[in-house]
Amino acid sequence: MHTHSQHFEKLMLFQPDKFIRISRDYQHMKKGVYAGSFDPPTNGHLWMIEQGSKLFDLLVVAIGVNPDKEYTFPLVTRVEMLRKITKQYRNISVDTFENQFLVNYAKSVEACYILRGIRSEGDYEYERVMRYINSDLDSNILTVFLIPPREIAEISSSFVKSLVGPGGWEKTIKKYVPRSVYEKFLKQFKNRS
Numbered sequence: 001m002h003t004h005s006q007h008f009e010k011l012m013l014f015q016p017d018k019f020i021r022i023s024r025d026y027q028h029m030k031k032g033v034y035a036g037s038f039d040p041p042t043n044g045h046l047w048m049i050e051q052g053s054k055l056f057d058l059l060v061v062a063i064g065v066n067p068d069k070e071y072t073f074p075l076v077t078r079v080e081m082l083r084k085i086t087k088q089y090r091n092i093s094v095d096t097f098e099n100q101f102l103v104n105y106a107k108s109v110e111a112c113y114i115l116r117g118i119r120s121e122g123d124y125e126y127e128r129v130m131r132y133i134n135s136d137l138d139s140n141i142l143t144v145f146l147i148p149p150r151e152i153a154e155i156s157s158s159f160v161k162s163l164v165g166p167g168g169w170e171k172t173i174k175k176y177v178p179r180s181v182y183e184k185f186l187k188q189f190k191n192r193s
Contacts, residue, residue, distance in 0.1 A: 031113070061093070155176050
């Protein structure tokens, strides 16, 4: 007779265009959350997602929604862009959350890890403080920090959007965002040339 822990049930997580098959042995599964506004997703985000897919059995890429913030791309478009750039990873799902602390969202999806990127001293100071706050809220959820390679360390969504406008901006931003995001970018800003 097999006990539940000896017999792994398979769970299918549906995401348009793919199914994610994961083991239901939650005690041994490393599940992480990588959150941001992803407005738009950049090559820096993609690097973090690639690393997270190697570190965790399941990585939830979660778009945090702040109702007081104005976004360049609507939520549905950001979800679509993330799903497109992560479709080759079988252990990644895309989700959204609103009006809750990241650590509480991580707990709600049964993740034990929060993945964060550090690009600069300013990022480090902010993330260090948030790590302690998250630990105060739930000490069972750990924060994992990654430092991206030098060639993408300065890439952020704000940086990419700031390049729009001057002549040749289309060619300039192409190297900072995934191809499918670049195509959305061109549609969004087609009248800014």
